[in-house]
Amino acid sequence: MRTSIRAGQVLLPPEDGLPYVRRADTMRVEPGAVTVEDGVIVALEDDPGADRVIDLGPGAIVPGFVDCHTHLPFAGWRANEYEEKVTGVPYEEISRRGGGIASSARALAAASDDDLLAQARAVRAEMRAAGTTTVEGKTGYGLSRDGELRALRVGREVCDRMTGLFAHAVPEGYDAAGWMDEVDALAAEADVDALDIYVESVAFRNEDLERLGEIARREAVPLRAHVEQFNANRSVPVALAAGARSVDHLACLDPADIGPLARAECAAVLLPGAEFLGAEETAPGRALMDAGAICVLATDCNPGTSPVHSLPLVIGLAVRRYGWTAREAIAACTHNAAWVLGYDDRGSIEVGKRADLVLLDAPVEHIPYRFGRNPVAEVIAA
Numbered sequence: 001m002r003t004s005i006r007a008g009q010v011l012l013p014p015e016d017g018l019p020y021v022r023r024a025d026t027m028r029v030e031p032g033a034v035t036v037e038d039g040v041i042v043a044l045e046d047d048p049g050a051d052r053v054i055d056l057g058p059g060a061i062v063p064g065f066v067d068c069h070t071h072l073p074f075a076g077w078r079a080n081e082y083e084e085k086v087t088g089v090p091y092e093e094i095s096r097r098g099g100g101i102a103s104s105a106r107a108l109a110a111a112s113d114d115d116l117l118a119q120a121r122a123v124r125a126e127m128r129a130a131g132t133t134t135v136e137g138k139t140g141y142g143l144s145r146d147g148e149l150r151a152l153r154v155g156r157e158v159c160d161r162m163t164g165l166f167a168h169a170v171p172e173g174y175d176a177a178g179w180m181d182e183v184d185a186l187a188a189e190a191d192v193d194a195l196d197i198y199v200e201s202v203a204f205r206n207e208d209l210e211r212l213g214e215i216a217r218r219e220a221v222p223l224r225a226h227v228e229q230f231n232a233n234r235s236v237p238v239a240l241a242a243g244a245r246s247v248d249h250l251a252c253l254d255p256a257d258i259g260p261l262a263r264a265e266c267a268a269v270l271l272p273g274a275e276f277l278g279a280e281e282t283a284p285g286r287a288l289m290d291a292g293a294i295c296v297l298a299t300d301c302n303p304g305t306s307p308v309h310s311l312p313l314v315i316g317l318a319v320r321r322y323g324w325t326a327r328e329a330i331a332a333c334t335h336n337a338a339w340v341l342g343y344d345d346r347g348s349i350e351v352g353k354r355a356d357l358v359l360l361d362a363p364v365e366h367i368p369y370r371f372g373r374n375p376v377a378e379v380i381a382a
């Protein structure tokens with residue numbers, strides 16, 4: 001089956017073969033066409049003799065969105081907590097009543113595998129309708145050895161990549177160092193695509209991040225880290241020294257860390273959905289882009305801080321909060337996000353790459369401008 005699509009805009013990388021794009025204002029937006037066959041992009045021109053010919057008019061062809069930071073699978077939602085949060089109940093109080101991550105951990109333990117799978121599949125279908133063709137998920141709501149292994153097993157059914165976020169919260173009966181011993185054993189036992197840790201005053205410390213770096217090196221998997229979300233802990237230099245693939249959140253990034261991060265082969269994964277819904281600080285997205293960082297966007301889809309599935313919505317938030325162009329924001333959740341997950345077969349429109357394409361009914365600039373509207377006319381996934 002050969003499909004040929006013509007459009008007013010095709011979003012192309014500055015050149016072929018790049019692993020990621022720094023300073024993504026170099027992305028090209030040109031009128032053109034893409035022809036795909038057997039799940040692969042075969043030409044950047046149209047083929048009037050193809051089995052199916054699509055003309056998007058003034059619309060655009062962009063790469064399938066890659067969501068490289070979600071917390072699928074999870075059980076249930078926490079809408080009641082969100083209402084408490086916006087009406088002024090302090091998080092400490094919500095947490096004391098058993099809310100927060102502990103509440104999602106209880107829900108996960110109570111849910112059957114079938115329920116957990118059904119919810120994850122429903123969210124994944126919503127993501128797909130909004131243009132996401134590749135999804136990463138994380139463990140982290142298991143909060144026990146068996147719970148984490150179960151989250152990993154269920155997540156594998158739904159997500160393209162699974163990250164072991166074994167160091168998400170310190171389970172009852174442990175201190176951070178004691179739980180890191182369990183994390184070490186879990187990492188040796190479990191088959192994960194990356195390891196991740198939540199570094200924050202209420203969770204793990206920079207020394208635990210350092211230790212996870214050693215574990216990740218031993219297991220030969222990429223290290224990722226949730227850092228600088230609510231407080232400046234100066235975790236970025238620690239993550240860079242540990243050779244991290246990505247540092248995620250960065251709302252409270254110290255200005256002194258922008259330069260070293262921008263020069264490193266480590267992605268800055270920004271999560272404006274969590275920033276907005278949590279009334280957090282704003283990550284220095286423009287400064288990171290200008291300094292040449294590998295900038296990435298993701299939904300952080302989770303039942304607590306960011307119950308958001310739509311990357312078009314996240315693009316809209318990023319453009320407004322960081323002062324990015326639509327081109328820069330799209331490169332961040334396609335090409336660069338694919339690199340974070342270790343994919344070189346997708347994320348950009350190049351001959352030979354997977355035919356993961358999003359067909360938009362409007363120019364790319366309309367994604368952030370018509371904020372909250374789903375601009376996706378059709379999704380082609382391989």
Ligand SMILES: [Zn+2]
Pocket residue numbers: 069070071226300
């Ligand atoms: Zn997260």
